[in-house]
Amino acid sequence: MSANLLIAVVDDDDSAREAAVSLVRAMGFTASGFRSAAEFLNSGEAARTACLIADVRMPGMGGLDLYRQLVASGTPVPTVLVTAFPEEATRARALRAGVGSYLAKPFEPDELLDCIRSGYARGAGEPG
């Protein structure tokens, strides 16, 4: 897999973000954490992001709106939405919007890995 490609973790909860970044890195990917949707958008990392892991509920822009914004701006990043409060309605909304996966926290590492792999496959064309 390309070392240049990035897994972005957007979560306002420091502990959850650091945990996810660590887990993704332990899986062998390059990962970077962002405190908010705005921070991610302003970072200019969207272009090289192979997969986005975003929390559904964040102050300001939530994960789903972040995904929509990326689609609207022409850089549809394969996205995994994660939430500590799974709701069927939000899940349906997310999947309808084209989000790849919707996972409840705490997620199984393997489950996340599958999601990242399929995201990689969709976004980068070539899994590593």
Place this chain on the structure above:
Amino acid sequence: MRSPRRVQGDPPFLLSTSPPTRNQERLAVCVLVVLLAELLVTAPFARIPLAGTEILLPAYGAAILLIELITSALLLALFSVQQSRAVLVLAIGYLFSGLMVIPWTLTFPGVFEVFGLDAGLQVTASIAALRRLGFPLFVLAYALLKDGGAPVRGSRGSVRGAIAGSVAGAVAAACGLTWVILANDDSLPTFMRNARNVTDAWQYVPGTAVVLYLAALAVLFVRRRSVLDLWLMVVICTLLIEIILLSYISAGIRLSVGWWGGRSYGLASASMVLLVLLSESTTLYARVARSVSAERRARATRLTAMEALSALIAHEINQPLASMVTNAGAGLRWLEKKDPDIAEARAALNRIVSDGHRAGTVIESIRTMFKKDARDRVPLDVNHLIDDVLRRGQDDARLGRISVETDLEPGLPTVTGNPIQLQQVLSNLVANAIDAMCSVTGRPRVLRITSRMHDPGEIAVSVEDSGPGIDPEHRARIFEPFFTTKPDGMGMGLMFCRLIIEAGGGRLWATDNVPQGAVFRFTLPSSDDHLRPVGGPGR
């Protein structure tokens, strides 16, 4: 708002205990103005005799009798609730006055002659004198008794006994006095020259009455407290106008324009307390009904609050739990590698430790939120708390391109509270304000926090934003549990903010900001300032 001058321990929501509102005072003045105007209109024609109007007297007497008996019954009902001697005395005053109308009408010269009822010339006038002087005495007694001493605290039976005894006494007095007057026809003072005109001796009666009215009025004015006092003052004023019309302006000429005008005042004054009793009890009943339903609503909300508590625990605990699981997963993977990365694994374990502590803190803060004792309540400097919360929130504010303004009054006294809880309240309000302004374009995004000395002994803090404001439709519901306007909101924050503030003896409410946005304002009582303030929660 005027402060209610209610005596401690009196039952609220009674005519004799609730203070008059400004509107009621205005209405009382209006009534007096109308009555005075009527006096001025009647005055020039006062002495014109109206022949043949005796026929109206029985109707007048019947009306007075009925009105005063009903008033008396309502006042007795009031007495049975409040058990105030003053109210009992007033009720008996109305009863006595009403009963004495019977012999007065029956003996009025030329009214019931067809039935052969024709008492002596002085009888009617003597009865009138008794009524005239008796009623203000009862009012005076009411005014003097009403603030004095404890109410007659007794069993239901003794209240019933007091009512029965007083009523029997009033009836006996009315009958006895009438009998004495009828039996001593010859030795009565000469009040009447003939059936229509009074003598000079009569002048003592209105003179004394005026003095009694003025005395009653003065005592009522000095000791006025309740709705009943206010309207009794109007009644006395009306009676004063009546006696002026009857005895001075119409020179005591019976059945003249002025005399009938005076009678109309008698009717007005008799009806007044009755009307007030009826309308006020309806209003008070409505007020009680409203407060009962508000109480019921509050209880329903509290029940949901208990359900909300479990949701809150799930909400607050789930985050650190999920992070712990993820961190554990990451740690395992770092260790399972062909070349285990001990440093990364240690970092993951450290994060698990802090997540565990975080969960513990949440549990503890939820526990203290519902704990009654003041162990964790310390004197707090509100301005320090605000600074602290703003420092923590400054990243969010910067990201949202929000300018933060503060206007904190220096040297505020401390408030007593749990620092973590109050910090939760403040950060919740700040986070809400920041969220609300995310959608704002074309005008500055301003978060403004002020702290002020509110009323003496109370500190007010406001969190203002320039967001879209609160939808009027949602205004009433924003503090309810599970109510949220955010797509992913839990609808718990404001409810718990209010719980915390109210548990601390304060109030939390929302208003509109000018020109745009919302203001959340809370007050907290200031603590005794001999204790040293503590700034933040001290991590």
